[in-house]
Structure formats: structure tokens, C-alpha cells
Amino acid sequence: MIRSMSIGRRLTLLLAGVAALLSLLSWSMVSGLARQAAARTQDNVLAASASTIAETLRSEQGEVRLELPYSAFSMLGAISEDRVFYRVTAGERLLTGYSDLPAPEPDQANSRVTFGNGTYRGAEVRMVSVRRVVLAGDRPVSVIVTVAQTLDGVAAISGQISRFAAGLSLAFFVLAVGLSEIAVRTSLRPLNSFAQSVSRRGPSDLRPLRPGAPAELVPLRGALNRLMERLAQSIRRSEDFIAEAAHRVRTPLATVRAQAEIALRSTSDAEDRHRLRQIIRAVDESSRSAGQLLDHATVAFRAEHLARDPVDLAELVNQTTEALTPTAEMKDIELKATTVSVTVHGDAVLLYSALRNVLDNAIKYSPEDTTVRIDISEAGAEARISISDEGPGFGAGPAEELKERFRRGGNTEGVVGSGLGLTIAADVLAAHGGRLDLGAGQKGEGACVTLVLPTS
Amino acid sequence: MRYTRLAHVLALCVGLLAMAASAQEIEDHKSYPGTGDRTLRIISTADLEVFEPYILAFQEDRPDLTVDYTVASSIELYRAIRGGGVYDLALSSAMDLQLQLANDGFARSYRSTQTDALPEWARWRDLIFAFTAESAVVILSVDSLQGAPLPLTRQELILLLREHPERFLGKVGTYDLRESGLGYLFATQEARSTDAYWRLSEVMGRLDPLLYCCSGQMVDDVISGRLVLAYNVLGSYAAERLAGETGGKVQIVRMQDFANVMLRTAIIPATAQEVEAAGALIDGLLELGLRDDPGDWPLPPLRQTGEVSSAGFGPIRLGPALMIYLDPLNRRAFLDEWENAMEQDTDPR
Numbered sequence: 001m002i003r004s005m006s007i008g009r010r011l012t013l014l015l016a017g018v019a020a021l022l023s024l025l026s027w028s029m030v031s032g033l034a035r036q037a038a039a040r041t042q043d044n045v046l047a048a049s050a051s052t053i054a055e056t057l058r059s060e061q062g063e064v065r066l067e068l069p070y071s072a073f074s075m076l077g078a079i080s081e082d083r084v085f086y087r088v089t090a091g092e093r094l095l096t097g098y099s100d101l102p103a104p105e106p107d108q109a110n111s112r113v114t115f116g117n118g119t120y121r122g123a124e125v126r127m128v129s130v131r132r133v134v135l136a137g138d139r140p141v142s143v144i145v146t147v148a149q150t151l152d153g154v155a156a157i158s159g160q161i162s163r164f165a166a167g168l169s170l171a172f173f174v175l176a177v178g179l180s181e182i183a184v185r186t187s188l189r190p191l192n193s194f195a196q197s198v199s200r201r202g203p204s205d206l207r208p209l210r211p212g213a214p215a216e217l218v219p220l221r222g223a224l225n226r227l228m229e230r231l232a233q234s235i236r237r238s239e240d241f242i243a244e245a246a247h248r249v250r251t252p253l254a255t256v257r258a259q260a261e262i263a264l265r266s267t268s269d270a271e272d273r274h275r276l277r278q279i280i281r282a283v284d285e286s287s288r289s290a291g292q293l294l295d296h297a298t299v300a301f302r303a304e305h306l307a308r309d310p311v312d313l314a315e316l317v318n319q320t321t322e323a324l325t326p327t328a329e330m331k332d333i334e335l336k337a338t339t340v341s342v343t344v345h346g347d348a349v350l351l352y353s354a355l356r357n358v359l360d361n362a363i364k365y366s367p368e369d370t371t372v373r374i375d376i377s378e379a380g381a382e383a384r385i386s387i388s389d390e391g392p393g394f395g396a397g398p399a400e401e402l403k404e405r406f407r408r409g410g411n412t413e414g415v416v417g418s419g420l421g422l423t424i425a426a427d428v429l430a431a432h433g434g435r436l437d438l439g440a441g442q443k444g445e446g447a448c449v450t451l452v453l454p455t456s
Numbered sequence: 457m458r459y460t461r462l463a464h465v466l467a468l469c470v471g472l473l474a475m476a477a478s479a480q481e482i483e484d485h486k487s488y489p490g491t492g493d494r495t496l497r498i499i500s501t502a503d504l505e506v507f508e509p510y511i512l513a514f515q516e517d518r519p520d521l522t523v524d525y526t527v528a529s530s531i532e533l534y535r536a537i538r539g540g541g542v543y544d545l546a547l548s549s550a551m552d553l554q555l556q557l558a559n560d561g562f563a564r565s566y567r568s569t570q571t572d573a574l575p576e577w578a579r580w581r582d583l584i585f586a587f588t589a590e591s592a593v594v595i596l597s598v599d600s601l602q603g604a605p606l607p608l609t610r611q612e613l614i615l616l617l618r619e620h621p622e623r624f625l626g627k628v629g630t631y632d633l634r635e636s637g638l639g640y641l642f643a644t645q646e647a648r649s650t651d652a653y654w655r656l657s658e659v660m661g662r663l664d665p666l667l668y669c670c671s672g673q674m675v676d677d678v679i680s681g682r683l684v685l686a687y688n689v690l691g692s693y694a695a696e697r698l699a700g701e702t703g704g705k706v707q708i709v710r711m712q713d714f715a716n717v718m719l720r721t722a723i724i725p726a727t728a729q730e731v732e733a734a735g736a737l738i739d740g741l742l743e744l745g746l747r748d749d750p751g752d753w754p755l756p757p758l759r760q761t762g763e764v765s766s767a768g769f770g771p772i773r774l775g776p777a778l779m780i781y782l783d784p785l786n787r788r789a790f791l792d793e794w795e796n797a798m799e800q801d802t803d804p805r
């Protein structure tokens with residue numbers, strides 16, 4: 001549970017806990033100090049009150065006399081609305097006041113002022129005794145003036161301050177939590193941007209991560225980079241493997257084909273010739289499929305680091321037509337190219353393989369003795385190469401699905417294919433920021449495949 | 457000396473017991489029956505005719521309550537509560553005695569929005585609540601001046617009494633401090649606030665003064681002509697009685713050098729049984745006490761005289777300092793001095 005909790009939440013909770021502890025501490029300290037201060041104030045006033053009474057003590061004709069001064073109680077009334085009790089004793093004798101009021105025990109004999117706590121008439125009281133020795137006649141009499149006051153004033157003042165402090169501490173706590181939330185978010189920002197920079201990458205972007213992460217993230221970055229390196233290596237290895245496999249299949253096929261052709265030329269038996277032609281066609285198909293597998297791997301690999309070289313489409317078309325003329329001638333198909341010079345930026349190898357696959361399809365699906373037209377045009381920011389044939393066309397089904405890997409159409413009876421041709425062409429055009437349009441020919445007959453490329 | 461020794465022996469309350477030698481029985485008593493069987497028992501120093509309107513107003517709101525109203529002197533009231541008498545509400549004009557009761561734990565605390573609305577000087581500890589403020593005044597029959605202007609300060613009053621003793625001899629009245637709690641409160645506060653008090657007392661003492669227990673009787677005697685001057689009369693009583701009855705022949709003067717303002721206060725005794733009803737009555741009284749328009753209620757509101765007046769003196773402060781003069785030693789000393797000033801029988805005139 002705790003392990004999977006977000007770092008931000010955990011940090012915030014931790015900081016909030018610390019803030020709460022500090023708030024509580026400061027609150028209890030302020031409250032304690034307030035109580036002490038209020039209690040000390042009360043003690044001082046009580047002592048002053050008892051002292052003013054003690055000062056009026058005098059001896060008259062051998063008797064101790066006194067008079068309670070108005071100020072003695074008015075000063076007590078000034079600090080709070082507490083109840084006041086008092087008592088004056090001379091020796092064992094009560095002079096005036098509340099006879100049952102207890103007096104605080106002096107902690108040291110002969111100390112002049114003594115403080116104490118007690119209960120009187122059901123209330124907690126703070127008491128002070130002031131001792132004064134008065135000469136009554138010829139003998140000294142120890143007179144004790146005790147003044148007591150209830151503690152409500154002290155409680156009210158310290159309670160008030162404590163409440164105020166509590167409010168303040170709470171505000172402090174809330175502020176601290178808010179600030180720690182911000183602090184946590186800022187300190188986690190590098191982590192988030194790091195994660196984002198990783199997740200923003202394309203599916204095949206395996207370049208190492210740029211340096212510049214905070215020290216804490218350097219190990220993570222290193223680990224990720226190593227992982228990606230390994231991944232890139234293994235992908236490259238499997239592509240190499242496919243290319244190698246395709247290559248290895250094609251070379252012996254070429255030998256087989258050459259031998260078959262020689263045999264075809266040297267025999268005149270109709271049955272043998274027919275068989276040999278079939279062999280040659282099957283070998284062609286196999287080598288074509290292997291070539292397409294190779295092309296497909298090449299597209300996946302080269303699209304990652306797409307070259308942006310200027311490519312002249314006219315030249316590209318000429319090159320492709322030239323390469324496929326032998327195949328076309330086998331079916332007595334005429335390739336008619338009308339070219340204008342248009343330059344695009346891209347990878348010539350990929351563009352060649354795209355065009356080659358499309359043109360190859362056109363020848364493949366065309367009946368014998370027909371024409372395949374190749375036209376280059378430029379409109380707006382787009383350059384187009386359209387290849388139209390007089391074959392069956394794409395039919396009524398969803399043409400876009402034909403671009404999927406290993407997907408073949410319903411019009412392929414008798415035509416051998418791998419379902420990779422359109423996939424390769426579409427991938428190449430997508431890597432160049434263009435698209436592959438599948439449509440019908442000019443009079444609604446045949447197929448028209450258009451390679452659309454941006455010119456800028 | 458004798459008194460001092462007495463005080464040694466007696467506790468505070470016993471000392472107060474001793475001072476009211478002429479303690480009468482309960483002065484007056486009336487019951488206002490309600491529809492229910494609960495009874496609110498009030499003990500008060502305010503005369504029946506003064507307080508009756510308040511009771512009737514209260515019963516309009518709470519017709520179920522029977523109100524049992526007992527009139528007593530402030531000292532009797534103090535003793536009754538201290539002695540554990542069962543009352544639900546004690547209303548007294550003697551602030552010092554009320555405060556002593558509250559301080560010593562004979563009052564119960566009460567809080568409501570009304571008590572919270574009271575200004576600070578009109579309450580103490582949620583135990584005592586003031587609902588009227590009345591000032592002490594001098595009443596004087598105009599004839600005695602014989603054309604001279606009204607005395608507005610104690611100094612002027614002293615001069616008047618000194619210069620024309622023949623007009624005032626035997627016709628000056630004031631509180632008997634030994635009997636009247638309110639008189640004693642007024643005198644001690646005045647003595648504390650102005651040194652003219654003792655000089656005035658000396659001068660009055662030489663005029664063979666008549667001593668009274670209560671404001672009402674003093675006002676009666678001024679109206680009847682038995683007195684020409686009454687000192688320290690409760691203003692509210694005087695104003696009410698004199699307005700119609702004398703046709704301007706008697707004047708009410710509020711001393712401008714210093715005038716006591718007394719707060720009439722309520723406490724709920726610790727023995728109270730109908731606390732809720734007592735609280736409701738207090739709330740009603742406080743609402744009236746805080747009214748702005750005096751109206752035709754017998755007792756004035758707090759604000760009229762309560763707040764620091766133009767002359768610069770506010771009401772007597774509620775607080776433990778009031779207990780100072782209740783201390784038996786202090787009381788004896790003060791009364792000794794007062795008696796010396798007032799009873800100058802041996803003094804050749």
C-alpha cells in the first residue's frame with residue numbers, strides 16, 4: 001500500500017505531519033507561556049494588594065489596628081472579575097476577614113511573602129500571605145495578611161491567548177501544507193518532465209536520452225539508455241536477420257531461374273516447356289516475395305532516420321519503368337510514362353521501392369496486351385505519381401484495408417501475391433509525410449494508385 | 457476600641473448582623489397569582505408601588521407563574537440570602553451587599569443574550585446585573601433660599617448652611633448610615649471621591665439633623681414641610697413624588713462637583729429553585745434597563761444616568777473594592793467618624 005503510494009503524496013503527508021507537529025508544539029508553548037504570564041501578573045497584583053493592607057498595620061494602645069485601603073481591592077478588581085477573599089490574623093487571633101480562609105504555608109520560616117494555591121468556597125484560589133511584625137505594647141506580634149483570588153481571570157486570559165494561538169497555529173499549518181504541496185510539486189517536476197520526454201517518443205525512437213536530468217535521475221536515465229540500446233540492437237538484429245534470410249533465399253532462386261531458362265531454351269518438347277515456364281513463374285514469385293520482405297524490413301529501418309535528399313520524380317519514374325519493362329514485356333504490356341521534372345525531399349531508395357511495388361501490382365493485375373500509364377503532376381504543395389492500369393480495379397470493398405500487412409483483395413484469383421506491396425508503399429509515403437490513394441481509373445475502369453508527396 | 461474587639465470575635469456576616477439593631481421584620485409582601493402552580497419568589501428593596509408595573513408586565517408574558525414579591529431593607533435582604541432563605545431573585549439597591557453575596561458564593565451565574573448586551577460596568581462575573589441607574593440628589597425647598605441661587609456644589613451648600621443656620625436648624629435630613637445600607641454606600645463612596653463630604657457632614661451635624669432609614673420618608677417630610685433640605689436622596693423616588701405634589705416649591709439638585717450614581721442590581725441566589733423564570737425576569741428587566749426612551753416606567757434606564765455623564769462621573773463601580781467598606785473594622789471606623797460628625801450634642805452651638 002505504502003510502497004505504491006505516489007512520492008508526491010507521501011512527501012506532502014510527511015511534510016504536513018512535520019508542520020502539524022511544529023504547530024502543536026508552538027501552540028502548547030504559547031499557551032504555557034500565556035498561562036505563566038497571566039499567573040505571574042496575578043501574583044504581583046495579589047502581593048501588592050496584601051502589602052498595601054500590611055502597610056496600614058499599626059499599634060495603638062497595645063493593640064494591633066489596621067484599615068483596609070480601598071486600593072487594595074480596587075487593584076484586584078482592575079485586572080479581572082475574580083472573587084476576592086482576605087484574612088488578617090495577629091498571632092493566633094483573627095483581626096478581620098474570612099475566618100476559615102486557609103493561609104499558604106510559608107516554605108521558609110520568616111519569609112515575608114508566601115504564595116500558594118488552594119480551594120475555598122468551592123473555587124480554586126491563588127493566595128498570598130504577607131507577614132509583618134508589629135510591636136503591640138512591648139511584645140512583637142506577627143501579623144499575617146492573606147489575600148486570595150479565584151483563577152477565572154487567569155484562565156480567561158490564557159484561554160483567550162491559547163485560542164488565538166490555536167487559530168494562528170492552524171493557519172500556519174494550513175499555509176505550511178500548501179507550501180509543501182508546492183515544494184513537492186516543483187521538486188517532482190524534473191521527474192515528470194523526464195517521464196514525459198520518454199513517453200513522448202515515437203514507438204521506434206530508441207535514441208539515447210539527452211543528458212541534463214537532475215543527479216537523482218541520472219541512474220534511471222543510464223538504465224533506460226542501456227535498455228533502449230539493447231532493444232535497438234535486438235530490433236536491428238532481427239531486421240538484419242530478415243534481410244539476410246531474404247537475400248539468402250533470393251540468390252539460389254536466381255540460380256534456379258537461370259538454369260530453368262537455359263533448359264527452356266534448349267528443349268522443344270511442349271510439355272517440358274510448359275513445366276519449365278511454371279517453374280520460372282513460381283521462382284519469380286518467391287524471389288518477389290523475398291524482395292518484398294527485404295523491402296519491408298528496409299522501410300522499417302530507414303524510416304527511422306529518414307534521409308532528406310532531393311529526389312527528382314521524373315528520374316525515379318524512368319528508373320522504375322526501365323527495371324520493370326522485362327516483366328511487362330512478358331505479358332505484352334506497354335508502360336507509358338509522361339514525366340515532368342518535380343523535386344521532392346526524401347529517401348530515394350524507399351521511394352523507389354514504393355513506386356516499384358505499385359507498378360509491379362499494376363502489371364500483375366493487368367490482362368495481357370494492355371497499357372499501364374504513369375503520370376507525374378504537381379498541384380499546390382503536392383506532387384503526385386499516378387499509375388493506372390486496365391485491370392479489374394479494386395472492386396467495391398474498402399480499399400484502405402488493402403494497405404494492411406498481408407492483406408489481399410478478393411479479385412486475386414490466380415494471381416500470386418504476399419499482401420505486402422501496398423503496405424510497403426503506404427509506409428514509405430507515410431514516413432515522407434505523404435499518402436497513398438487507391439482509386440478507379442479514368443473511365444471508371446481499372447485501378448489508379450496515386451503516390452502523393454509534399455513538395456516543400 | 458470596644459468595636460474593634462467586637463470585630464475580632466465576629467466574622468464578617470455576624471458584624472453586619474449586629475449593625476442592624478433595629479432590624480424590622482419583612483416590610484411588605486404581596487402575591488400575584490398565576491395560572492400555573494409554579495411560583496417565582498422575589499425579594500427586593502424596591503417598594504411595591506414602584507415595582508408592581510414590572511411584575512404585571514412580566515406576567516403578561518408568563519401568565520402561568522405566580523409571583524411572590526417581598527419588600528425588605530437591603531440589610532435584611534442580605535441577611536436573608538446569606539442565611540439560606542429560599543428566593544429565586546434578589547433585587548437590591550445596595551451594590552456593595554449584593555457584591556459581597558456574589559463574591560462569597562451566594563449567587564448563581566446566569567447568561568443570556570440580554571446579559572451579554574449589558575455594558576461591562578453594569579455586570580460582574582455573570583452573577584450581578586444592573587437594570588437601573590439612579591443618582592443621588594439633594595432636595596431643597598425653595599423658600600429656604602430666600603431668593604439666593606440654588607447651590608450646585610457641596611462648597612456652595614456648605615456656605616449656605618453655614619451662613620443661614622437658623623433656616624436649617626433641625627430641618628435637615630439625611631440617611632442614618634447605621635440603618636441604611638444604601639446611605640452607607642453613598643456616604644463611603646462620596647467620602648472617597650470628595651473631601652467636601654466630611655466638611656459637609658460637620659456642618660450638617662451642627663444643625664441637629666434628622667436621620668432616616670429610607671429615601672421615601674425623607675421625601676415625604678420635605679413635602680410636608682418638616683424638612684427644608686434632604687441630602688443624598690435617591691433621584692428616581694424624589695422626582696416621581698415631587699413632580700406633581702409641590703408645584704415647584706421643592707427643587708431637586710444634582711450636585712455638580714460629584715454625584716453618586718447607584719445601580720440597582722439583580723442576583724439569582726444560590727438557593728433559587730425557579731432559575732429559568734428568574735432568568736426570564738432578569739432578561740425582561742435588562743431589556744427595560746437598556747431601553748432608550750425612559751417612557752413612564754417608575755425606574756430610569758441605565759443609559760440615562762449610567763454612562764459617564766457630562767459632569768464626568770460614572771456609576772459606582774461593581775467590583776471587589778466595594779467590599780472594603782463592608783469590612784467590620786472599616787465599617788466601625790467610618791461610622792465612628794460619621795457619628796462624631798453628626799452627633800455633636802456636646803458641641804456648644
Ligand SMILES: Nc1ncnc2c1ncn2[C@@H]1O[C@H](COP(=O)(O)OP(=O)(O)O)[C@@H](O)[C@H]1O
Nearest residue numbers: 361362365393408409417418419420421422447
Ligand atoms: N493494380 C491493381 N489492380 C487491382 N487490384 C489491386 C491492384 N493492386 C493491388 N490490388 C489489390 O490489393 C491487394 C493487395 O495488394 P498487395 O499488398 O500488393 O498484395 P498482393 O501481393 O496480393 O498484390 C491485392 O491482393 C489486390 O487485391
